[in-house]
Amino acid sequence: xxxxxxxxxxxxxxxxxxxxxxxxxxxxxxxxxxxxxxxxxxxxxxxxxxxxxxxxxxxxxxxxxxxxxxxxxxxxxxxxxxxxxxxxxxxxxxxxxxxxxxxxxxxxxxxxxxxxxxxxxxxxxxxx
Amino acid sequence: xxxxxxxxxxxxxxxxxxxxxxxxxxxxxxxxxxxxxxxxxxxxxxxxxxxxxxxxxxxxxxxxxxxxxxxxxxxxxxxxxxxxxxxxxxxxxxxxxxxxxxxxxxxxxxxxxxxxxxxxxxxxxxxxxxxxxxxxxxxxxxxxxxxxxxxxxxxxxxxxxxxxxxxxxxxxxxxxxxxxxxxxxxxxxxxxxxxxxxxxxxxxxxxxxxxxxxxxxxxxxxxxxxxxxxxxxxxxxxxxxxxxxxxxxxxxxxxxxxxxxxxxxxxxxxxxxxxxxxxxxxxxxxxxxxxxxxxxxxxxxxxxxxxxxxxxxxxxxxxxxxxxxxxxxxxxxxxxxxxxxxxxx
Amino acid sequence: xxxxxxxxxxxxxxxxxxxxxxxxxxxxxxxxxxxxxxxxxxxxxxxxxxxxxxxxxxxxxxxxxxxxxxxxxxxxxxxxxxxxxxxxxxxxxxxxxxxxxxxxxxxxxxxxxxxxxxxxxxxxxxxxxxxxxxxxxxxxxxxxxxxxxxxxxxxxxxxxxxxxxxx
Numbered sequence: 294x295x296x297x298x299x300x301x302x303x304x305x306x307x308x309x310x311x312x313x314x315x316x317x318x319x320x321x322x323x324x325x326x327x328x329x330x331x332x333x334x335x336x337x338x339x340x341x342x343x344x345x346x347x348x349x350x351x352x353x354x355x356x357x358x359x360x361x362x363x364x365x366x367x368x369x370x371x372x373x374x375x376x377x378x379x380x381x382x383x384x385x386x387x388x389x390x391x392x393x394x395x396x397x398x399x400x401x402x403x404x405x406x407x408x409x410x411x412x413x414x415x416x417x418x419x420x421x
Numbered sequence: 422x423x424x425x426x427x428x429x430x431x432x433x434x435x436x437x438x439x440x441x442x443x444x445x446x447x448x449x450x451x452x453x454x455x456x457x458x459x460x461x462x463x464x465x466x467x468x469x470x471x472x473x474x475x476x477x478x479x480x481x482x483x484x485x486x487x488x489x490x491x492x493x494x495x496x497x498x499x500x501x502x503x504x505x506x507x508x509x510x511x512x513x514x515x516x517x518x519x520x521x522x523x524x525x526x527x528x529x530x531x532x533x534x535x536x537x538x539x540x541x542x543x544x545x546x547x548x549x550x551x552x553x554x555x556x557x558x559x560x561x562x563x564x565x566x567x568x569x570x571x572x573x574x575x576x577x578x579x580x581x582x583x584x585x586x587x588x589x590x591x592x593x594x595x596x597x598x599x600x601x602x603x604x605x606x607x608x609x610x611x612x613x614x615x616x617x618x619x620x621x622x623x624x625x626x627x628x629x630x631x632x633x634x635x636x637x638x639x640x641x642x643x644x645x646x647x648x649x650x651x652x653x654x655x656x657x658x659x660x661x662x663x664x665x666x667x668x669x670x671x672x673x674x675x676x677x678x679x680x681x682x683x684x685x686x687x688x689x690x691x692x693x694x695x696x697x698x699x700x701x702x703x704x705x706x707x708x709x710x711x712x713x714x715x716x717x718x719x720x721x722x723x724x725x726x727x728x729x730x731x732x733x734x735x736x737x738x739x740x741x742x743x744x745x746x747x748x749x750x751x752x753x754x755x756x757x758x759x760x761x762x763x764x765x766x
Numbered sequence: 767x768x769x770x771x772x773x774x775x776x777x778x779x780x781x782x783x784x785x786x787x788x789x790x791x792x793x794x795x796x797x798x799x800x801x802x803x804x805x806x807x808x809x810x811x812x813x814x815x816x817x818x819x820x821x822x823x824x825x826x827x828x829x830x831x832x833x834x835x836x837x838x839x840x841x842x843x844x845x846x847x848x849x850x851x852x853x854x855x856x857x858x859x860x861x862x863x864x865x866x867x868x869x870x871x872x873x874x875x876x877x878x879x880x881x882x883x884x885x886x887x888x889x890x891x892x893x894x895x896x897x898x899x900x901x902x903x904x905x906x907x908x909x910x911x912x913x914x915x916x917x918x919x920x921x922x923x924x925x926x927x928x929x930x931x932x933x
Contacts, residue, residue, distance in 0.1 A: 297866030301875065305909060313902040320899060327896070336455030345896040348888045349798045349840050369892045380550060381671065387646045395648055396461075403456045417630070418465070419639035419650055420663035420698060421622025 328391065328408050330372045332365070335403040344370045344391075344408070357402050365406070372406060374399065448631060450616075451475045458486050458597060460621030466608065467615040467631050474611035478604045482620070485600045488516050491539060491591050498590055502539070506586030509575060517579050519592055519599050520572065522705060526595070527569040530713040530725065535684035539589035540566045544687075547680045548669045554678060560687040567684050594681075597623040598662060598708025605704075622668070624661045625704050635752075642757055643667050643696040643737055651757035654700060654735075654749070662707035664715045665696035681715050692718025698735040699726070700749055706732060719744065775930075776812075776820060783808035783828035787845075788835060796900055797888070799841035802907070803880035805832075806852050807915040810873050811922045815930065818857040825849040840891060844884040852880035869923070870916030877912030878905060 328344040332355070339355070350368045352375070363377040363384065371391035374384040377399060384399035393410030451471035453464045462482060466475050488497045501510040512520075523536040540563040546552045571584035583590065592599075597620045604618050605625055617636060618625040626636035635657045639650030643665045654661060666679035666689070683690040697715045699707040710732065714722030719736055726734045726746055733749035742763045745753055755762065787805040795801070805828055813821035829849050833842040856876040859867060881904040889897050 295866050295868050295871075297863055298868050298871045301867065301871050305874070305878070305905075309902060309905050309909075312905060316899050316902050319895075323896070333454070333456075336457075343896075345894055346797065346900070348892055348897065349838060351798060369894065380552075383647070387648075390648075398461055398647065400460060405454060405456065405461055407454070415637055416639040416650065416653055417636045418463070418617040418619050418624050418626065419622070419641060419648065420624055420661055421641050421647060421665075421668065 325410060328370050328393070328410065330367065330406060330408055333405045336405075342367055342372070344368075344372060355404070361402055363399055363402060363404055372408070373397070374404075374406070377402070453479065455479060457482050458490070458600070458620060459492070462621060463617075463619040464604075465617040465619075466613055468611075468613045470611040470613060471616075474608050474613050474616075477611065478607045478618070481603055481607050482600055485515060485596070485603060488513060489519065489592050489596050491589070491593070498592060501581060501583065502589040505583035505588040509573065509578075509580040509582030511578065511580045514579065515599075515603075517576075517581065519595060519705070520581055520590065521574065521576075522599075523592065523595050523709065524569055524572060524574070526709040526713060530717060532569065532684055533713040533716040534594060534709055535567055535569045536590045536592060536595075537567050537569050537571065537583070537588055538594075538682055538684055539591035540587065541682050541684075541687045542591050542593070542680070543589070545678065545680075545682070547671060547678065552671045552678075554673055564687045567687070594712040595705060595709045597621060598660070598703070598705040601625040601660060601704035601708075622663060623704060623708060626656050626659055626661065629657045640698055640735060640753075641665065641667075641696070642760075644741075644759075651737075651760055652735075652743075652753055652755040654698075655752045655754070656700065658702070660701050660704035660707040661698060662701075662704060662711045663696055663698040664711035667695070681712060683716050690716040690718075692716065693738050694719060694722070694736055695739050696737040697722065698737075700733045700735075702731055710734075772816075775816075776824065779808050779812055780824050780827045780831070783824055784831050784835075787828055787832045791832075791837070796903070799838060799844050800881075800884045800888070801841075801845060801848070802911045803848055803852060803877050804911060804915060804918075806849065806856075806876055806880060807873065807918040807922070809849075809853055810856055810869070810876065810915065810919040811926065813853075813856060813860055814869070814919070814923055815926060818861070821857065822853050825853050840887070843887045843891075847883035847887045848880040849883075851883035852876040855879040868916070869920050870913050873916035873919055874909055874912030877908040877915060881905065881908040 330342045330344050331338055332340040344367060347367050347369050350366060352364060352366045354362050354364045356362045361378050363374050366373050366375045371389045373389040374397055377385055379399055379401045384397055387397050390397055390408060393408045395408055397406040450465045450467045453475050455462055464475050464478060487493060490496050491498050493499060497510065497512050497516045504510055520536060523534060526534045544555050544559060544563050566585060566588045571588060573582040573584055601618050601620055601623055605627055608616050608627060614628040615631050616627040624638055626638060630636060635655040637653045637655055638661050640652050640654060641663055642649045642651040664681055666677060670677050670679040679689045681690050694715055697711045699711045701707040714725060714734065717725060719738060722736060723744060726732055733746045735749065735753060736744040741760045743755065743760050744763050783805045790802050790804045793802060809821040809825045812824050829845045832845065856872050859872045859875055885897065885901060885904060
């Protein structure tokens, strides 16, 4: 161990501690502004994605128990069902959602995707 | 020095405890979303007992579905249908009362609402992978089985019988409304005074928002994707139910066939309306009326609503005109300019 | 060393760096495109044995070739930013502090700045502060991989030192 090593080691340790602290504070402060996409099948959560942390668009496919599928794409702060083998493809036609309160639904496959958080549109519920 | 230290500690404790209190206050609702009755149901419940109330509410919805769903073989309705033309089925108070109410609405709407529509529903199969356009002969054949007057009630024994073989009941036009009312009862029993119940678009807004203001409920734009609203209604303690040609349908050769069948001819109702929204105190009324008025059409529909106290409506025609009944005009805010008002009739 | 021999040696090192780069691309990471930066170990060895120009060159070539073999535009940007920052830091530290810092420390610093560079590019792409929440975990990962790279580089250095004068 050379003498400079200790100094660098201490500097690094301090930096890590500071960034950990700053990061936790930021997380608590920004609670509610995150865009967390929640994917549910028949009411059970099967995946959550922090859309704010998505840098590169990503695609993945979710399959049902009897071989059907929905293909989902996530981009920074938005999510969409880009393809599926359900009969009417209403879920695909719904396009992209990016705001809390918005929802993507594939009824035949009991798939629900929505973004957690307070709706800022001022609408508390909607008919369909 | 010691006493001032003590004061500091007490002060800190006080500040800390006020933090705790405000953090656990009623401001955060219990939001639950699940899949029942063939659709997405959502609850947003405020209050101390919100967690328990919501759990009970979900159980109640599931219970009602098990009794009334025509897609569940062991449901009371399915059993009743299986015995059509042979014998009656003893029913629980829930199912009996819903069928009874549907008959009342059948009488009120001149048969526009008819619970015995199931043979037609099954024939078209909309929403299943067997959906198709049946031939006129097939439709007329099944149409013979559609007549609510063949529903024989035996109140003393809580039994109902269908008069003719192969007749069948489908409570789809009225069940969600009934369920919403039942959920409201569960919430009230748990001392909840502020909540939104949304059963696949059948909304009940209980009380006010925690801050005392009205709930804002969006009215679905029938020509756009789910979640796109053309306006909002500001309400408190009201049911808002919409029937539209966009909820369940298929398109063949450029023609849209939707799921709201006219019991008079066995075809999807085409009277110029693409969506009907009913605002009422009881959701079962809203559900029944939104379906019936869709089938009756604009003129008869408006006439019917205006003859019932405490019920208001928004009708949207295929040429993007909106008709709003008197009592709702102050609380409906149209936000999509593609649609134009037509004041009154 | 004669020119051709140097070129051959450099190409070999680039090839090694490229292989490491492609293999480490298979390791699952926080978000697609970022890398652990293990390939920088080759640049570090080159820095010590040949000089800073060679080290830098190897990094550039490795990144460009690596992107031709697969990888998105953003993966390329992550690698360039991470590589450049990491190499500059290692070059400077080696030049001015090689007597007071061990190779492991230099490579840890290089790894740290490699990840900082990648994070900066990500922040630039999505223009969202939230991405910085990854900073602590990336720093810790860098310290670990940096140490590992340092050991790798040491081994490579001692092996190559013996072979090179004989060529």
